[in-house]
Amino acid sequence: xxxLIVEDEExxxxxxxxxxxxxxxxxxxxxxxxxxxAKIDMYRYxxxxxxxxxxxxxxxxxxxxxxxxxxxxxxxxxxxKNSLDDRLEGLNIGADDYLVKPFHLSxxxxxxxxxxxxxxxxxxxxxxxxxxxxxxxxxxxxxDNTPVKFTRxxxxxxxxFIANKGKVVSKNAIAEHxxxxxxxxxxxxxxxxxxxxxxxKKLIEAGCKDYIYAAYGMGYKFADK
Amino acid sequence: xxxxxxxxxxxxxxxxxxxxxxxxxxxxxxxxxLTGLKDKDLVVEEQEVFDYVRLNNRxxxxxxSNDQQITFxxxxxxxxxxxxxxxxxxxxxxxxxxxxxxGEYEAxxxxxxxxxxxxxxxxxxxxxxxxxxxxxxxxIFFITISVILLLLLVLFVTNRLLLNRLWQPFYNIMDEIxxxxxxxxxxxxxxxxxxxEFKELNNAVADMSxxxxxxxxxxxxxxxxxxxxxxxxxxxxxxxxxxxxxxENFTEGQxxxxxxxxxxxxxxxxxNQSLLxxxxxxxxxxxxxxxxxxxEMAEExxxxxxxxxxxxxxxxxxxxxxxxxxASQYLAEILLSNLISNAIRHNHVGGEIIISxxxxxxxxxNTGDNEPLPDEKIFTRxxxxxxSEGSGLGLTISRQICESFGFSLGYGFEGGYHVFxxxxxxxxxxx
Numbered sequence: 235x236x237x238l239i240v241e242d243e244e245x246x247x248x249x250x251x252x253x254x255x256x257x258x259x260x261x262x263x264x265x266x267x268x269x270x271x272a273k274i275d276m277y278r279y280x281x282x283x284x285x286x287x288x289x290x291x292x293x294x295x296x297x298x299x300x301x302x303x304x305x306x307x308x309x310x311x312x313x314x315k316n317s318l319d320d321r322l323e324g325l326n327i328g329a330d331d332y333l334v335k336p337f338h339l340s341x342x343x344x345x346x347x348x349x350x351x352x353x354x355x356x357x358x359x360x361x362x363x364x365x366x367x368x369x370x371x372x373x374x375x376x377x378d379n380t381p382v383k384f385t386r387x388x389x390x391x392x393x394x395f396i397a398n399k400g401k402v403v404s405k406n407a408i409a410e411h412x413x414x415x416x417x418x419x420x421x422x423x424x425x426x427x428x429x430x431x432x433x434x435k436k437l438i439e440a441g442c443k444d445y446i447y448a449a450y451g452m453g454y455k456f457a458d459k
Numbered sequence: 460x461x462x463x464x465x466x467x468x469x470x471x472x473x474x475x476x477x478x479x480x481x482x483x484x485x486x487x488x489x490x491x492x493l494t495g496l497k498d499k500d501l502v503v504e505e506q507e508v509f510d511y512v513r514l515n516n517r518x519x520x521x522x523x524s525n526d527q528q529i530t531f532x533x534x535x536x537x538x539x540x541x542x543x544x545x546x547x548x549x550x551x552x553x554x555x556x557x558x559x560x561x562g563e564y565e566a567x568x569x570x571x572x573x574x575x576x577x578x579x580x581x582x583x584x585x586x587x588x589x590x591x592x593x594x595x596x597x598x599i600f601f602i603t604i605s606v607i608l609l610l611l612l613v614l615f616v617t618n619r620l621l622l623n624r625l626w627q628p629f630y631n632i633m634d635e636i637x638x639x640x641x642x643x644x645x646x647x648x649x650x651x652x653x654x655x656e657f658k659e660l661n662n663a664v665a666d667m668s669x670x671x672x673x674x675x676x677x678x679x680x681x682x683x684x685x686x687x688x689x690x691x692x693x694x695x696x697x698x699x700x701x702x703x704x705x706x707e708n709f710t711e712g713q714x715x716x717x718x719x720x721x722x723x724x725x726x727x728x729x730x731n732q733s734l735l736x737x738x739x740x741x742x743x744x745x746x747x748x749x750x751x752x753x754x755e756m757a758e759e760x761x762x763x764x765x766x767x768x769x770x771x772x773x774x775x776x777x778x779x780x781x782x783x784x785x786a787s788q789y790l791a792e793i794l795l796s797n798l799i800s801n802a803i804r805h806n807h808v809g810g811e812i813i814i815s816x817x818x819x820x821x822x823x824x825n826t827g828d829n830e831p832l833p834d835e836k837i838f839t840r841x842x843x844x845x846x847s848e849g850s851g852l853g854l855t856i857s858r859q860i861c862e863s864f865g866f867s868l869g870y871g872f873e874g875g876y877h878v879f880x881x882x883x884x885x886x887x888x889x890x
Binding site: 243245246249250252253314315335336337338339340387401402404405406407410413414424425428429449450451452453 | 687690691693694695696697698699700701702704705707709711713714715717718721722724725728763764766767769770796
């Protein structure tokens with residue numbers, strides 16, 4: 235997939251680029267309004283990560299330009315402004331999602347994957363990873379056609395892992411993804427462990443390979459080694 | 460005590476005293492003058508007696524005329540000293556009056572004098588009635604009393620009407636000060652008054668409030684800007700950490716450091732978000748209102764926290780009635796989530812949480828330290844128990860949210876439970 239990262243903060247831009255760069259992905263970056271405008275004019279992307287406050291202009295204007303030209307690019311706004319008005323304006327103009335800084339890269343990846351999935355599969359809602367097939371609408375998971383029953387959170391966690399396959403996902407990122415920002419029980423992520431244990435058990439019982447690896451007590455990695 | 464009442468007390472008592480003193484002086488003066496007049500009459504009468512005696516060389520016939528009696532009594536020569544006396548005057552009633560007594564005593568003024576007729580020495584006693592004088596004095600006394608009473612009445616009425624009207628601008632200013640809210644945009648208005656003192660007071664209060672608002676606004680802007688500026692570096696740290704853990708082969712010690720970094724950053728982030736949220740609530744930036752089914756929201760929230768209840772082995776009982784409110788969904792979620800996570804965080808393993816929602820209130824009770832918390836302090840910013848992991852802003856935010864919804868949030872310690880209660884109505888009563 236082809237992704238454009240429009241972000242003026244160098245450190246953040248590099249991190250995102252590095253995280254998204256993998257086999258089959260093309261990442262391009264723009265550090266200011268004009269550079270971003272030029273790229274948007276010339277190329278199409280599967281998803282554009284758009285910062286609102288940019289040197290030389292406002293990200294919302296870029297979004298308007300895209301929509302005026304009926305470009306189909308998916309747009310994910312990443313903004314430091316967590317104001318409802320901005321969020322609503324962004325989504326009304328046609329952004330696909332809105333993520334507030336600071337965020338975990340794994341969360342960003344999950345959101346981008348969701349956007350791209352919605353764009354490219356166009357109604358089809360099957361997500362396949364080796365022997366695992368997930369029906370996103372029916373929230374139904376099958377391993378080689380054997381249905382596996384997951385709770386709502388386990389299902390969300392599995393999707394999150396698949397979106398971040400091959401990456402170490404920190405426990406903080408998992409907790410925030412499942413319980414939102416409200417989760418304030420730092421240093422005590424035992425309940426994540428029990429979810430992961432359940433997922434592994436259910437998948438393995440259905441005849442699936444074990445894809446989940448613990449990573450040094452910091453987090454977990456979902457990978458086909 | 461009201462200023463007017465204080466002023467009245469002094470004013471009225473001095474007025475009464477002054478009036479009484481005036482009355483006494485009046486009485487004395489008039490009494491002195493009138494007695495002088497009577498004395499003159501007596502001297503004229505005495506002179507008449509002397510003239511008669513000199514002319515006729517005998518005593519005149521004793522007679523009684525209107526209000527005047529003269530008696531002669533033989534006395535030892537030289538024993539009588541001439542003097543005026545206050546005495547009584549016996550007034551005989553007229554014959555055609557049917558009275559039991561044949562007369563009555565009235566106040567009188569007398570003159571004792573002496574006369575020598577031939578070789579006989581007589582004491583002369585002339586008495587005149589002072590009843591008219593007394594009547595006059597009585598009249599003056601009544602007039603004085605009525606004037607005092609009238610004055611009191613007038614003072615009372617003027618105080619009631621005039622003073623109240625005079626002080627009205629003051630009360631208006633007071634009302635404005637009471638309504639003053641440092642967070643809103645309403646300035647203290649100019650009060651229509653022609654009284655210089657109140658104008659000055661009004662100006663001083665308006666200036667002071669404007670300055671306070673200005674300072675507060677600056678402070679808030681500073682908090683907001685600082686929090687905003689912090690977001691980007693936090694985002695960079697976060698993303699760099701996410702990137703760092705992708706490189707493998709960490710020692711156990713390194714992973715521990717990374718874990719600590721993660722929790723520190725996430726705490727920093729939450730703290731920062733909380734500050735931003737507070738500013739937003741105070742600025743009323745989250746003003747969207749929608750119909751919220753509180754029961755559904757609370758149930759969802761309870762499900763959300765399910766694992767954490769289990770993790771701490773907390774027994775949860777809840778009873779939720781239907782309740783709808785019009786409020787910001789975002790804030791309502793934060794409110795419930797804050798209260799529930801508080802109840803979990805300050806609970807002990809194997810503790811208990813009781814949640815109930817009725818038409819009037821949302822109550823959450825939890826076990827925890829067996830001591831009541833300092834009632835109002837817990838709602839202040841950055842107040843937290845010494846072992847708390849929270850930001851110290853959760854309850855401040857919760858209370859701010861309640862206030863912005865027109866609810867009230869209170870704390871109590873009841874039968875071993877820490878109780879937080881959102882009252883949907885009482886903000887009208889308590890304010």
